[in-house]
Amino acid sequence: MREGPDIARIASLVGDPARANMLNALMGGTALTASELALEAGVSLPTASSHLSKLMEGGLLTLASQGRHRYYGLAGPQVAGMIEAITGVAEAVGPKRVRPGPRDGAMRVARVCYDHLAGEQAVAMLDRLVEKDILLRDDKEIRLGPSASSHFAAMGIDVGARPRRPVCRACLDWSVRRSHLAGTLGAAILDKILSEKWARREKNSRAVVFSPPGKQAFERAFLG
Amino acid sequence: MREGPDIARIASLVGDPARANMLNALMGGTALTASELALEAGVSLPTASSHLSKLMEGGLLTLASQGRHRYYGLAGPQVAGMIEAITGVAEAVGPKRVRPGPRDGAMRVARVCYDHLAGEQAVAMLDRLVEKDILLRDDKEIRLGPSASSHFAAMGIDVGARPRRPVCRACLDWSVRRSHLAGTLGAAILDKILSEKWARREKNSRAVVFSPPGKQAFERAFLG
DNA sequence: GGAACGCTTCGATGAGGATCAAACTATGCG
DNA sequence: CGCATAGTTTGATCCTCATCGAAGCGTTCC
Known part of the structure; x- marks a missing residue:
């Protein structure tokens, strides 16, 4: 008690x-x-x-x-973090999913996680940013690399402005079970993807669907 | 649906x-x-x-x-992380606590959080370790500083061995609302505190109570 | 063996809460 | 005004589930 x-x-x-x-x-x-x-x-x-x-x-x-x-x-x-944490446990202990389904497939590729991108694309993006030393990752932690500021400034994203939220945060992806990028930088990147019309939100879903040229542009910008 | x-x-x-x-x-x-x-x-x-x-x-x-x-x-x-996340939300939105109570006070000072130390002491410890550049913190992320390895080795803690869990992780303290140190390093430090008998577990509680000499030893080791 | 202990299962009881239809309030439009 | 749309409130129904007493099962100790 x-x-x-x-x-x-x-x-x-x-x-x-x-x-x-x-x-x-x-x-x-x-x-x-x-x-x-x-x-x-x-x-x-x-x-x-x-x-x-x-x-x-x-x-x-x-x-x-x-x-x-x-x-x-x-x-x-x-609150969003709490939901993600519960989702992670549910995914881990839940019964093996029987049939992924097409919509579920789209969710795995790319989806919105509160205010940033999640899914395979997001995990790949973080991997590449780390590989290019734009971001530095130690285990589950992420910080800006020396070239981060200029790199993101070139695409119109200011990483200098630091509000109360962290600039980059690791967020465990429940579908891929690896980290993707959250924080204000993650949010800014999602903003850019949507405002540049590289991808659109699936109606009534968290899924994010890239257009063919949009996917190319995204990959050039973040996976190149 | x-x-x-x-x-x-x-x-x-x-x-x-x-x-x-x-x-x-x-x-x-x-x-x-x-x-x-x-x-x-x-x-x-x-x-x-x-x-x-x-x-x-x-x-x-x-x-x-x-x-x-x-x-x-x-x-x-x-699972522990999920509980902590829910606790954080409950603490944030919950009604202002009416009467803290003595036992609650001990919990605020120092308590066990799954396998590492939490509470005011833990927050102070992380602050000091960061201040001395033994650990590096960017917003909510924590990593080892250059002197970390030798510093912790001197007290019998090996930070080189890297199992699957991260060495250091930030864990939001629900009482102080600031981060304390989790991960394998956090667990190793708690082990040391208990094995050196600097503090003992309160019976049937998560509270951790330092003995007067134990508190001094702890402060010399981590807050000095 | 048998008595004590730790824990689980069974069965009955009761309360909380999820649900929707119908009525009600509030905003917008012509 | 009168009608349509968006949303909440009320009231009644139903069902799940938390609870505990009593009985059953397995382990340990004498």
């Missing part, structure tokens, strides 16, 4: 399938409306609304009202 | 207060028997047994049978 932070309360919020699906959907980084989340979770609107108010009360979500739309989003990177 | 790793299943395992208390107790790193865990969780033995079999089935625990004793322990660092 012990006290301390009430982890059971938080975990039980994530422990309902409907709410877990909602949180999973919000891992895409974009805020969604109650209707979209109801669809995503496969429950009726009233049910979804009830779940959302619980998640709000639990402090896991933020709410932005715009007219008659109410956009729900993850409360922050800490 | 999406598939992927079943995070709701894992989260709901942690989402029950009795199970959460058990997992919390196991964060001390030592394996415990069913009776001890029942006591810890404040439930009867049959109830505890039922919970334990669920946690086993979920892959969160390991079991070691020795005679008529059955020792339950966390399944690995990944």
